[in-house]
Amino acid sequence: MRIGVLGAGQLGRMLALAGYPLANQFVFYDLSGSPSAGLGEVIIDRNHEYLKDFLARVDRVTYEFEHLPVEVAEIIAREKTVYPSPRALQVCQNRESEKTLFGSLGIPTPEWRVAESAVALEKAAEELGCPVVAKSNTEGYDGKGQAVLRSPEEAAAAWASIGHEKLVVEKFVDFTREVSVVAVRGEDGEVAIYPMAENVHSEGILRYSIAPAPHLRPEIQERAERYIRTLLNELEYVGVLALELFETEDGLVANEMAPRVHNSGHWTMDGAHTSQFENHIRAVTGMPLGNVSARDVSCMVNIIGEHGSTDDILRLPYAHLHLYGKLERPGRKLGHVNIVADSYEELVWRVKNCACFLPGAPELECSLTRR
Amino acid sequence: MRIGVLGAGQLGRMLALAGYPLANQFVFYDLSGSPSAGLGEVIIDRNHEYLKDFLARVDRVTYEFEHLPVEVAEIIAREKTVYPSPRALQVCQNRESEKTLFGSLGIPTPEWRVAESAVALEKAAEELGCPVVAKSNTEGYDGKGQAVLRSPEEAAAAWASIGHEKLVVEKFVDFTREVSVVAVRGEDGEVAIYPMAENVHSEGILRYSIAPAPHLRPEIQERAERYIRTLLNELEYVGVLALELFETEDGLVANEMAPRVHNSGHWTMDGAHTSQFENHIRAVTGMPLGNVSARDVSCMVNIIGEHGSTDDILRLPYAHLHLYGKLERPGRKLGHVNIVADSYEELVWRVKNCACFLPGAPELECSLTRR
Numbered sequence: 001m002r003i004g005v006l007g008a009g010q011l012g013r014m015l016a017l018a019g020y021p022l023a024n025q026f027v028f029y030d031l032s033g034s035p036s037a038g039l040g041e042v043i044i045d046r047n048h049e050y051l052k053d054f055l056a057r058v059d060r061v062t063y064e065f066e067h068l069p070v071e072v073a074e075i076i077a078r079e080k081t082v083y084p085s086p087r088a089l090q091v092c093q094n095r096e097s098e099k100t101l102f103g104s105l106g107i108p109t110p111e112w113r114v115a116e117s118a119v120a121l122e123k124a125a126e127e128l129g130c131p132v133v134a135k136s137n138t139e140g141y142d143g144k145g146q147a148v149l150r151s152p153e154e155a156a157a158a159w160a161s162i163g164h165e166k167l168v169v170e171k172f173v174d175f176t177r178e179v180s181v182v183a184v185r186g187e188d189g190e191v192a193i194y195p196m197a198e199n200v201h202s203e204g205i206l207r208y209s210i211a212p213a214p215h216l217r218p219e220i221q222e223r224a225e226r227y228i229r230t231l232l233n234e235l236e237y238v239g240v241l242a243l244e245l246f247e248t249e250d251g252l253v254a255n256e257m258a259p260r261v262h263n264s265g266h267w268t269m270d271g272a273h274t275s276q277f278e279n280h281i282r283a284v285t286g287m288p289l290g291n292v293s294a295r296d297v298s299c300m301v302n303i304i305g306e307h308g309s310t311d312d313i314l315r316l317p318y319a320h321l322h323l324y325g326k327l328e329r330p331g332r333k334l335g336h337v338n339i340v341a342d343s344y345e346e347l348v349w350r351v352k353n354c355a356c357f358l359p360g361a362p363e364l365e366c367s368l369t370r371r
Numbered sequence: 372m373r374i375g376v377l378g379a380g381q382l383g384r385m386l387a388l389a390g391y392p393l394a395n396q397f398v399f400y401d402l403s404g405s406p407s408a409g410l411g412e413v414i415i416d417r418n419h420e421y422l423k424d425f426l427a428r429v430d431r432v433t434y435e436f437e438h439l440p441v442e443v444a445e446i447i448a449r450e451k452t453v454y455p456s457p458r459a460l461q462v463c464q465n466r467e468s469e470k471t472l473f474g475s476l477g478i479p480t481p482e483w484r485v486a487e488s489a490v491a492l493e494k495a496a497e498e499l500g501c502p503v504v505a506k507s508n509t510e511g512y513d514g515k516g517q518a519v520l521r522s523p524e525e526a527a528a529a530w531a532s533i534g535h536e537k538l539v540v541e542k543f544v545d546f547t548r549e550v551s552v553v554a555v556r557g558e559d560g561e562v563a564i565y566p567m568a569e570n571v572h573s574e575g576i577l578r579y580s581i582a583p584a585p586h587l588r589p590e591i592q593e594r595a596e597r598y599i600r601t602l603l604n605e606l607e608y609v610g611v612l613a614l615e616l617f618e619t620e621d622g623l624v625a626n627e628m629a630p631r632v633h634n635s636g637h638w639t640m641d642g643a644h645t646s647q648f649e650n651h652i653r654a655v656t657g658m659p660l661g662n663v664s665a666r667d668v669s670c671m672v673n674i675i676g677e678h679g680s681t682d683d684i685l686r687l688p689y690a691h692l693h694l695y696g697k698l699e700r701p702g703r704k705l706g707h708v709n710i711v712a713d714s715y716e717e718l719v720w721r722v723k724n725c726a727c728f729l730p731g732a733p734e735l736e737c738s739l740t741r742r
Contacts, residue, residue, distance in 0.1 A: 017388055020410055023694040023706075039391055039410055273688065273711075282685065291688035295666070314653065317644065317662035323394040335394075340644075 001285050002027060004058030004080070006073070008035030008042050010324035010333065011064035011261050014269070016040050018277035024285065029054045031068060038325040048072070055079050062239060062284045066092045066259050067139060083187075083238035083284045088259040091235070095137050095168040098256060105234060107227045107254045110170040110246075115159075122155035124169040131172040136164035146204065148172075173253050175246035177367055179213050181224040182242045182265035184279040185232040187286040192279065193225045194272060194292045197264050197300075199244070202362040205331065208351070209300040211267045214344050214367050223252055231257065240265070240280040263302070263333070270320040270338040271298030296340040299351045301361065303335040308358040313337055318350050344368050372656045373398060375429030375451070377444070379406030379413050381695035381704065382435035382632050385640070387411050389648035395656065400425045402439060409696040419443070426450050433610060433655045437463045437630050438510060454558075454609035454655045459630040462606070466508050466539040469627060476605060478598045478625045481541040481617075486530075493526035495540040502543040507535035517575070519543075544624050546617035548738055550584050552595040553613045553636035555650040556603040558657040563650065564596045565643060565663045568635050568671075570615070573733045576702065579722070580671040582638045585715050585738050594623055602628065611636070611651040634673070634704070641691040641709040642669030667711040670722045672732065674706040679729040684708055689721050715739055 008028035026040035113124035136145035147158035195212035242262030265276035274290025323335035341347035379399035397411035484495035507516035518529035566583035613633030636647035645661025694706035712718035
């Protein structure tokens with residue numbers, strides 16, 4: 001099958017690498033003007049002139065980033081099957097819609113308000129009780145378009161720094177750790193759910209994912225599975241969906257979802273029987289889903305800003321290197337390393353060894369190292 | 372690095388799929404006129420007109436099949452680094468040179484003769500004692516260009532059927548099973564050797580490889596390692612080399628070697644920590660070698676001639692499907708399935724289940740099923 005991918009970054013690249021062995025071909029449709037997928041056919045279309053040409057070259061369409069205009073997805077959906085559907089895209093692009101959907105499906109979220117002015121932001125902060133997190137209603141990712149308010153008086157400065165006309169304001173969640181669940185739904189409605197991952201962020205960027213999440217109570221995994229299954233079915237979703245959650249003393253609280261393969265699922269490339277990329281391609285092309293169980297315990301380490309010592313990483317017998325073919329730039333995701341082990345104890349040591357070769361990699365601060 | 376691959380079939384395809392995540396780009400140079408790699412840039416050059424263009428686009432050159440003219444490899448080697456070297460190519464293209472090299476390095480081979488006429492073939496068959504196998508000195512692969520002589524009187528017919536001016540005639544080896552060892556040597560001389568595989572052929576085509584080879588005595592693995600290490604060092608080899616052997620009551624007898632990634636090493640894609648494809652790319656680009664140890668026990672099943680029921684194979688939770696994007700044709704390698712398991716007992720059942728969905732797949736007749 002000829003698969004059209006909207007976007008041409010590293011996620012598209014890894015989708016293609018997983019999809020070629022299932023006899024698919026890939027065409028990327030790039031709206032940014034700086035495609036980095038580095039393989040397959042790429043159509044660069046900054047002015048939306050070549051959409052027809054793109055569609056003529058593909059059988060099915062999917063996307064690797066959710067910040068593309070819903071109108072574009074809808075135009076495409078009139079001509080070709082698009083998975084996931086434009087509705088999923090629409091919900092995920094808009095924090096207000098997303099949180100409303102979560103609420104209507106019984107998925108707990110932090111308490112939240114909408115603010116359309118600095119004054120409204122101040123009022124929301126007062127009502128919720130600081131600290132609160134203000135996020136642009138649309139467009140934010142990797143911690144961009146966000147501000148933490150320690151007191152309501154910081155509202156004017158936060159409003160100015162974010163610079164959006166509509167914010168979603170959330171009460172700060174006192175979480176034990178950040179976790180995520182990645183799942184896939186097939187064209188026939190079959191659902192498969194990966195073991196949850198524990199995620200460690202720093203400066204708003206994901207640094208580490210450990211999977212399966214250590215010391216996870218089975219009822220927490222079951223609860224997360226119920227949430228994501230509800231979302232998948234409600235959206236009649238086809239493909240991979242990721243749901244980021246906070247684990248608290250009282251259970252799980254949903255943070256946000258992403259209608260695509262997700263950074264916190266990169267561990268599946270070496271740590272699960274079927275990677276999230278292969279499963280997304282299987283779903284989008286109407287094939288049966290693959291085995292989502294873990295082969296070992298593993299940790300994904302993001303390579304951010306600088307490549308570090310690639311040769312030293314390649315020498316580690318338990319490390320799997322995945323580079324995106326991008327140039328170094330502060331804060332940029334350049335690749336990731338998947339580290340596998342038989343036990344969490346060994347895993348922690350291996351991750352520390354690997355992090356030595358990645359300048360700027362923060363300490364691994366997770367449920368394993370806090371004990 | 373920009374890697375030029377001579378040949379554009381499934382081996383080149385899998386090299387590229389393993390090489391992109393290490394930030395390489397691929398250009399294929401196809402002499403057949405029917406490239407099937409299906410990704411990367413392909414230069415089709417039936418009349419050897421575009422070699423310069425190819426070379427201008429790459430940093431290093433390697434190959435995925437050994438039947439290209441040594442002169443071409445030598446021309447290339449004058450301008451760019453070619454790994455493995457043209458000498459390895461030359462030896463592997465010529466059974467007489469190969470067997471002479473084996474002999475000089477103390478690697479046992481079947482007793483053999485050269486025959487340059489039907490009469491000489493008859494004489495060789497008499498001297499060696501039938502049955503003997505006659506093989507064209509150059510160009511044969513996958514059982515093509517070969518004939519078995521049950522008696523010297525069959526010499527004329529065998530000579531005619533093979534139709535080459537020079538044959539190598541080998542005494543038939545009474546083997547317990549066929550095995551192979553795949554190894555890789557880095558640019559700095561580092562050597563890494565995969566666990567041996569047991570191989571099951573049918574109609575001259577590899578059908579199954581089980582790795583690590585079951586019930587293998589450690590001294591046999593050590594002996595094979597010594598042989599392939601000697602070959603790698605003698606040839607100052609860089610890249611993956613495969614050595615096919617017969618296991619007999621008296622030890623190992625070398626059959627032939629292939630100066631490239633090898634079908635009997637495809638299990639490494641899902642059954643080893645680092646695949647043979649990634650290790651070949653690491654070697655060719657001067658990077659450290661990866662971990663060659665097995666993650667589980669595994670069996671590679673070739674998909675020959677017909678695809679069978681892809682959907683049913685994808686439903687098997689322990690199967691990894693690798694398709695080459697080729698059209699069905701009798702005897703053609705269309706893909707392979709890697710099956711992983713925790714034990715050989717479980718592996719045998721899984722392989723049988725998988726083979727149900729592959730029309731024409733022979734019974735798995737190996738050391739595991741003969742017990």
